[in-house]
Amino acid sequence: MDIPDNLKYSNEHEWLAVNGKTAKVGITAYAAEQIGDIVFVDLPAVGTRVEAGKSFGVIEAVKSVSELFAPVSGRVTAANDGVGKSPEIVAAEPYGGGWLIEIELSNPSEIDALKDAAGYRDMIAGL
Amino acid sequence: MHRTALNDRHRALGARMIPFAGWDMPVQYQGLVEEHRAVRSAAGLFDLSHMGEMYITGPGAAEALDYSLITAPSKLAEGRAHYSMICADDGGVIDDLIVYRLGNERFLAVPNASNAESVATALRERLAGFDAKLDDASMRTSLVAIQGPRAAEILQPLVGVDLKTIKYYSGTPTLACDMPVLLARTGYTGEDGFELFMAWDDSVSVWDALIAAGASRGLIPAGLGARDTLRLEAGMPLYGQELNRETTPFEAGLGRLVNFAKPGDFVGRKALERSKGAPRKALVGLRLSGRGIARIGYPVYLPAATDSCGTVTSGTSSPTLGFAIAMAYVPAQHAAAGGAVEVGIRDQRAVAEVVPMPFYRRST
Incomplete structure (x- = not known):
């Protein structure tokens, strides 16, 4: 299972790539595999405020719908148009072209509550 | 497990x-x-x-099944099968099943795994008055x-x-x-x-x-x-979603299965005669026009109505057709194909059309 070392991870299987005051968010390869055939991804508009632990969108798969939970709080500064056009990219490139939103962090200390790659690997090993 | x-x-x-x-x-x-x-x-x-397999055998097996189910297995030729249901006294569906006639006095019923026990219990009770016995081979x-x-x-x-x-x-x-x-x-x-x-x-x-x-x-x-x-x-119902104890075969769009012409009484006959004339709801197929996918439990509304009039029982993005399809119960007067309804998907309303089922039919 691909779990890049340079990312942070939430208990809800989102990853966070911090770059100064902003961070990109996506779902992990494990989550994408669990969700299965993704039909579309509903993402918030730019400017929307998201709150750590709260839902910011959904992923619709053939079998089920999964909520997306924000790993950190802040304002959405970008949403990935690419996943709207070809949602399968979320599973094909979960850490690359399948990223979901970019957040301007309102409380950077929330990052400390997230797991590192080793911690996330331990978590999914126990699932 | x-x-x-x-x-x-x-x-x-x-x-x-x-x-x-x-x-x-x-x-x-x-x-x-x-x-x-x-x-x-x-x-x-x-x-x-995981599915159930139950053999019903004996000189009275055919008659016993006619009494126990809504169809007439006694009319099956040897080697033939039909789709049937076992209903409660009030006409509610206990399970849907396939019945095979393997011999003159030998039948096989195949119920859902989730209902195998309740079907075996009901069949044992219903067979009691007949020269027939049940062998649960599941x-x-x-x-x-x-x-x-x-x-x-x-x-x-x-x-x-x-x-x-x-x-x-x-x-x-x-x-x-x-x-x-x-x-x-x-x-x-x-x-x-x-x-x-x-x-x-x-x-x-x-x-x-x-x-x-x-x-x-x-x-x-x-x-x-x-x-x-x-x-x-394929427009086929699933027990626990389209079918349950609170639903009659008529409401599920499967009233054609009910054989009122067969001789003798059968469990649920009176209630089903009433349900035939006055279904409380009707199962419909829905085609959604947007990207949203209706899922089990989502509310169904008449256009612009505040209160829901029905509930989605199954829904998915159809891999073959490329759009979202669903089954839902709505009031019988709103079940005609071509009608417009809305499905509540989270905080939004998705427009849907009532369409005939099956959604997909194989070409040959």
Whole structure:
């Protein structure tokens, strides 16, 4: 299972790539595999405020719908148009072209509550 | 948790296993949509050993089943089968099942795994007044289904019978891969296909032989996830979703099954006569026009209405059709095809059209 070392991870299987005051968010390869055939991804508009632990969108798969939970709080500064056009990219490139939103962090200390790659690997090993 | 004889096979194939009606079952192997498409274009192989198998035998077996079910199994010719239901006194559906007539005094009923116990209990009670007995063979019977347009060509070399002689909804005892089986041309996918009933352990060699024989013809193993989307496209109800104790066959759009003409009383007759004239709700097919997917439990509204008038019972993004489809219960007066409704999807309303079912019908 691909779990890049340079990312942070939430208990809800989102990853966070911090770059100064902003961070990109996506779902992990494990989550994408669990969700299965993704039909579309509903993402918030730019400017929307998201709150750590709260839902910011959904992923619709053939079998089920999964909520997306924000790993950190802040304002959405970008949403990935690419996943709207070809949602399968979320599973094909979960850490690359399948990223979901970019957040301007309102409380950077929330990052400390997230797991590192080793911690996330331990978590999914126990699932 | 019960395990079928094929549990190790599923795990070796990398299946994702889930608990289903008390069984550890594969929901998908490589991917639901891939498995769904294989069944529509080539063939899929399903382990359905969790389902119930109950033999009803004796001089009074036919009469007893006519009393117990809403159909008339006594009218079945030997070797033929039909789709039926067992209802409660109030007309509510206890389960839907397939009944095979294997001999003059010998029938096989195949209920859902989730209802096997309640069906066995109800049948035992109902058989009490007849010269018939029930043998619940569920835990010693395996069931493997091969479904899809290439099912017959894959299966033919492995069985001791000309498949052209097996009509839809009929079954015959034969050998498959040298194992004694009951081979039936039935299924739950909307495609041509076969179901093979056999002794518990025999399913392993039958499964292996079918995988080997089918691999070059596009056959792949398919899980419960694909089974659900396939049956939904084919407009087939699922117990626990479209069917339950609070629903009559008439409300589920399956009133044609109820045989009021058969001689003698049957359980639920009076209530079903009432339900025929006054269904409380009607099952409809919905086609959604937007991107949203209606899921079980989502509310259904008349356009711009504040209060919901119905509920979605099944829904998915149809892999074959490319748009979202659903089944829902609505008031009977709003069940006509062409009508517009809305489905509440989270905080939004999605526009949907009432459409005839099945959503998908195979071309040949």
